[in-house]
Amino acid sequence: MEAITVHEGTTIPLMNNNIDTDQIIPKQFLKNILKIGYGKHLFHDWRFLDDGRPDPKFILNHEERQGATILISGENFGCGSSREHAAWALKDWGFKIIIAGSYSDIFFMNCTKNGVLPIILPLEARKKMAAISPKEKITVDLPHQFVECQGEKYHFDIDSTWKQKFINGTDDIDVTLNYSDKITEFENSLPSFS
Amino acid sequence: MGKTLFDKLWEKHVITGKPGEPQLIYIDLHLVHEVTSPQAFEGLRVNNRRVRRPERTFATMDHNVPTKDIFNIQDTISLKQIETLKTNCDEFGIRLAEIGSADQGIVHVIGPQLGLTQPGQTVVCGDSHTATHGAFGSIAFGIGTSEVEHVLATQSIWQLKPKTMGIHLHGKLQAGVSAKDIIMALIATYGVDFGTGYALEFYGDTVDRLSMENRMSICNMAIEGGAKMGMMKPDQTTFEYIKGRKYAPKKMEEAIKYWQQFYTDSPADYDKVLEFDVSNLAPYISWGTNPSMSVPISSKLPDIADMNFQRAYDYMDLKPHMAASAIPIQWIFIGSCTNGRLADLQEAARVLKGHHLAKNVTAWIVPGSRTVKNEAEKLGLDKIFKEAGCEWRDPGCSACLAMNPDKIPAGIHCASTTNRNFEGRQGKDARTHLASPAMVAAAGIHGHFVDIRQKEVI
Numbered sequence: 001m002e003a004i005t006v007h008e009g010t011t012i013p014l015m016n017n018n019i020d021t022d023q024i025i026p027k028q029f030l031k032n033i034l035k036i037g038y039g040k041h042l043f044h045d046w047r048f049l050d051d052g053r054p055d056p057k058f059i060l061n062h063e064e065r066q067g068a069t070i071l072i073s074g075e076n077f078g079c080g081s082s083r084e085h086a087a088w089a090l091k092d093w094g095f096k097i098i099i100a101g102s103y104s105d106i107f108f109m110n111c112t113k114n115g116v117l118p119i120i121l122p123l124e125a126r127k128k129m130a131a132i133s134p135k136e137k138i139t140v141d142l143p144h145q146f147v148e149c150q151g152e153k154y155h156f157d158i159d160s161t162w163k164q165k166f167i168n169g170t171d172d173i174d175v176t177l178n179y180s181d182k183i184t185e186f187e188n189s190l191p192s193f194s
Numbered sequence: 195m196g197k198t199l200f201d202k203l204w205e206k207h208v209i210t211g212k213p214g215e216p217q218l219i220y221i222d223l224h225l226v227h228e229v230t231s232p233q234a235f236e237g238l239r240v241n242n243r244r245v246r247r248p249e250r251t252f253a254t255m256d257h258n259v260p261t262k263d264i265f266n267i268q269d270t271i272s273l274k275q276i277e278t279l280k281t282n283c284d285e286f287g288i289r290l291a292e293i294g295s296a297d298q299g300i301v302h303v304i305g306p307q308l309g310l311t312q313p314g315q316t317v318v319c320g321d322s323h324t325a326t327h328g329a330f331g332s333i334a335f336g337i338g339t340s341e342v343e344h345v346l347a348t349q350s351i352w353q354l355k356p357k358t359m360g361i362h363l364h365g366k367l368q369a370g371v372s373a374k375d376i377i378m379a380l381i382a383t384y385g386v387d388f389g390t391g392y393a394l395e396f397y398g399d400t401v402d403r404l405s406m407e408n409r410m411s412i413c414n415m416a417i418e419g420g421a422k423m424g425m426m427k428p429d430q431t432t433f434e435y436i437k438g439r440k441y442a443p444k445k446m447e448e449a450i451k452y453w454q455q456f457y458t459d460s461p462a463d464y465d466k467v468l469e470f471d472v473s474n475l476a477p478y479i480s481w482g483t484n485p486s487m488s489v490p491i492s493s494k495l496p497d498i499a500d501m502n503f504q505r506a507y508d509y510m511d512l513k514p515h516m517a518a519s520a521i522p523i524q525w526i527f528i529g530s531c532t533n534g535r536l537a538d539l540q541e542a543a544r545v546l547k548g549h550h551l552a553k554n555v556t557a558w559i560v561p562g563s564r565t566v567k568n569e570a571e572k573l574g575l576d577k578i579f580k581e582a583g584c585e586w587r588d589p590g591c592s593a594c595l596a597m598n599p600d601k602i603p604a605g606i607h608c609a610s611t612t613n614r615n616f617e618g619r620q621g622k623d624a625r626t627h628l629a630s631p632a633m634v635a636a637a638g639i640h641g642h643f644v645d646i647r648q649k650e651v652i
Binding site: 015017018020021022026027028030031032033034035045075076079080081083084087102103104105106110113114120159160161162170173178179180182183186187190191193194 | 201208209210215216217220229230232233236241243246247258269271272274275278320321322336337338340343344347348349350352354356386387390391417419421422425443444445446448449452460501502505547595596597614616617618619622626
């Protein structure tokens with residue numbers, strides 16, 4: 001997993017609440033058996049017109065927003081389906097950081113597996129970040145747990161284990177396999193009614 | 195201080211880790227389907243890893259399968275995904291209920307039906323409706339594909355212990371009001387994220403009286419309230435349901451004795467409690483584009499509260515203050531992991547018997563599994579549905595998520611027994627209205643929603 005420490009980037013605000021993973025990546029794109037290539041389908045139904053052309057009104061299609069790496073959103077981002085394709089699509093499009101009011105639990109976990117950092121900040125702070133110009137950058141400092149926007153620093157909380165995982169880019173399975181003996185020991189203690 | 199059902203289950207499964215930090219939790223049962231598993235198996239292959247406990251893993255095909263002609267998958271990418279699951283299960287030694295198998299069906303219907311789901315377990319699946327299995331007194335939750343890979347390789351998962359919320363359901367439901375209405379009413383009252391960060395436990399005299407099928411419908415939609423886990427304590431109803439099923443414990447009495455330790459000592463042990471009286475509850479229907487945008491059938495649609503409501507009204511092509519019963523219905527869908535079990539089909543058949551669908555209404559009835567289909571046919575339900583003008587189909591997820599050929603056409607208002615009314619969920623620009631099986635069936639007869647508590651409507 002790609003590590004994240006300090007990141008500077010431009011933003012895209014999508015301030016709707018409850019953006020569900022069906023919107024982030026509609027089901028017709030879940031049939032692939034790879035983890036890559038979903039970025040071109042990110043927010044497909046919002047992003048493209050019925051004839052397949054990009055909808056010029058949708059912010060992801062705005063010329064001046066291309067290259068943005070930070071998504072600013074509302075409450076309960078990533079709710080609904082557990083599809084990790086949502087995290088893969090956001091990452092593949094180029095997003096490294098999401099700043100929202102809250103996240104669904106499953107989507108949050110999926111982010112921790114893919115190096116997409118989900119930050120929680122209050123609406124006040126997000127409104128300011130959503131209002132800056134397309135070319136203006138904000139800075140996310142994970143080690144010191146703050147987002148800096150127009151000279152103002154906003155502190156965020158994150159569980160220390162997930163924080164270290166993002167900073168180190170750790171592979172979970174490698175870590176867990178170190179506990180193989182403990183897992184075996186646990187399995188030997190399980191009741192059996194067969 | 196006592197412990198909750200959830201605390202007891204959690205403690206039984208911690209392999210390592212301190213409270214307050216992510217802990218490594220053992221997984222008793224891992225259910226797998228074709229959509230969220232291929233990348234996980236590929237990850238194992240690339241890293242030369244094996245499945246740690248194939249005998250604790252069970253796979254089926256449900257999301258992609260066509261339900262009109264189940265053996266004829268025309269979409270080559272869907273076919274590839276189906277074939278990939280077969281190859282992966284063969285290579286890694288995993289039991290698979292494939293298309294045509296007697297055990298095939300929606301993953302959350304077949305787990306309980308086969309007796310794989312049992313009290314006291316931890317159950318995961320790469321699907322958010324895994325909470326369904328919590329109805330048996332287990333910790334059951336949906337996971338992403340990276341976590342699927344992790345569980346395949348290690349039979350365990352890192353999780354932060356959530357807080358607990360007890361939802362006290364009390365009172366007797368009126369005739370015509372169902373378990374589906376309870377969970378829809380809870381979400382309409384408390385919102386789509388009231389359960390985020392919590393494990394929900396539903397308890398009380400209302401729950402005690404519910405069948406396992408109805409309990410599953412409630413736990414199934416815990417995720418629609420933001421909680422990835424919803425559970426209920428196991429009781430005699432649970433034990434009776436499991437007895438005699440294919441993978442039920444052989445030493446049933448011993449198992450029951452073990453399962454009986456799993457209950458909440460006192461409501462005071464929850465981090466939070468919600469009281470919910472169901473005795474005056476009306477049937478609910480959804481009008482908008484998330485499950486909290488729902489109202490009792492007897493009421494009018496709400497004001498436009500904010501930009502999210504405006505967007506929902508535009509998408510659904512409805513207006514504030516119109517009567518909920520005036521919403522026109524051109525399609526009905528009965529099925530899914532929420533309401534695709536035999537009891538749900540019986541309920542729908544009870545309403546449809548001797549009636550015919552309104553002119554211009556199309557109806558798809560999709561049993562949750564091959565077994566449900568066979569049992570329904572033994573009871574003659576298929577005849578009732580067909581005589582009413584409905585299509586009787588093969589088992590699968592079908593139009594609940596529409597990633598198979600079953601899609602609701604654009605602009606159509608579909609009364610649906612499913613769990614999500616998101617934009618495009620049942621087909622691009624399709625307009626979903628969630629409701630109970632009886633309410634959906636009655637809407638099919640009338641071409642609009644009706645209050646099934648009123649005798650004259652059926």
